[in-house]
Amino acid sequence: MPIQMEDIRTKYGLPPHEEILAALDNGETLPAPFYFAPEIHRLEQEQIFAKSWQYACHESAVAKPGDYAVTRAGAVPIIVTHGRDGELRGFVNVCRHRLHAIAEASGNKPLLQCPYHGWTYGLDGKLKTAPRSQREKKFDCSTISLEPVSVERWDQWIFVNPDPAAEPLSSFTNDIRTHSDQLNSDLREYEFQVRYEYDMNCNWKLWAENAVECYHCPTLHKSSFGKTYHTSPDDYTVDSTDHTIWHDGPIKWLPGDVDPAGLEGFRFAFTFPSSFFALDDYVGFIGSVQPVGPEKCWAFVDMYAKPGADPIIVKEWLDMWDRTLIEDKKATDIQQIGYNSGRVRTGRLLLDSESPLQSFMRTTVNALAM
Ligand code: FES
Ligand SMILES: [Fe+2]
The missing domain is CATH 3.90.380.10 (Naphthalene 1,2-dioxygenase Alpha Subunit; Chain A, domain 1)
Structure with missing residues (x-):
């Protein structure tokens, strides 16, 4: 459910936006609830961290085909992969089966296998196999992929942005x-x-x-x-x-x-x-x-x-x-x-x-x- 600004204001006794900005201009800090309210933490995840470029790792962590590096961008766990085609790609490090992490540490593998039930993805994020899926009447691996994020290199550094349509x-x-x-x-x-x-x-x-x-x-x-x-x-x-x-x-x-x-x-x-x-x-x-x-x-x-x-x-x-x-x-x-x-x-x-x-x-x- 979207967070209602009015509810946060009322609950924590926060003044309107313009008054907060005016108090900052006068040298006050942000009011204390900005530093402990769970609702503000959630809003920051949605409004800031889910759509910002953030430093992930040095390029050496994903230098070779098969290399992958795990990181976070706010609440979003992220995996950066170096595909066999040489492409760097970024995905939400969350399995499409029941949302376990695909990898808990960085490494090098030809395929990424979720350690929970063994769903296996390519370095391009596409689901290749799921144990016992052939026993299902309607299950098509080719329709399932890890959720993409934006990844870019800046000199020797790799940055990620959870928003797949991020600005460059x-x-x-x-x-x-x-x-x-x-x-x-x-x-x-x-x-x-x-x-x-x-x-x-x-x-x-x-x-x-x-x-x-x-x-x-x-x-x-x-x-x-x-x-x-x-x-x-x-x-x-x-x-x-x-x-x-x-x-x-x-x-x-x-x-x-x-x-x-x-x-x-x-x-x-x-x-x-x-x-x-x-x-x-x-x-x-x-x-x-x-x-x-x-x-x-x-x-x-x-x-x-x-x-x-x-x-x-x-x-x-x-x-x-x-x-x-x-x-x-x-x-x-x-x-x-x-x-x-x-x-x-x-x-x-x-x-x-x-x-x-x-x-x-x-x-x-x-x-x-x-
Ligand atoms: S949660 Fe990944 S295979 Fe079940
Ligand atoms: Fe310091």
Whole structure:
């Protein structure tokens, strides 16, 4: 049954759309129910995650015919396959029999067999065989296929969009490419190293909001990110458009006696709703945060190293990023307790330092059209 906006407003005492936007303009955060209401979580799945491009994996996960990679785009489990004809395809990773997952982990197989009752699909998503189906009077395998999703490659990265009729991926990557070219920074030559994953006990927006501001960097990350980069407002710049938030800041400290003068420094982009990209002169990453429930989310971050970069610094930097992201997880999990308290309805932003949050929250509210 479609969710009724009016019912959500009444149940949680939310003001009309225009009043929420006006409060954001005045530096208030979104009201607390945005961070725990199951109805808003469901609406976000329908209105945002079901129709957005989201980062899935590095191309190495589906490099050869027969390779398949499992991921999620919001609530939608997705499988990306590399067919024998060389085509990359994406499907909802849900069997058409009784909706078990076709694959629970990535791998390489000529056919995809659902582990529950053995229905077997081609890498093109078409049902090939179903045990005992020949005993049925009316059962035609050729009429059944996995549900398609959109999949596209951007340089060495694979993106998915649950909407099979999605706009081309370039509609959102063009902005990043233009900006990263202007910044003379690009991840496309960097080499994949490792995937980090984090399970959070918080609404996905708290984690995303943490990612789009660096006001917290000198305190929360004083021995990690805040030690590595200059994060004062005079050194560190942030900039937002409706769908993309940019950061850049200089490197402050390097292991050994390396002088950071002349280095490009840190560059970061967050694209609504959930994908993010970053690099400096040594490492880079690309990842995604995904809602799992109203108060749970999951983030994965694929780490890259610049070809030829000093391996001692690369190792130190990969470790610094893991510590930074664990610190973020701890903070956002604790924020969720605050949002659940029922006693503090909204937060108050410092707009000089936290304006990207306004942009992120405004885009969220507009996408929900409430
Ligand atoms: S659910 Fe897949 S074969 Fe039964
Ligand atoms: Fe952080």
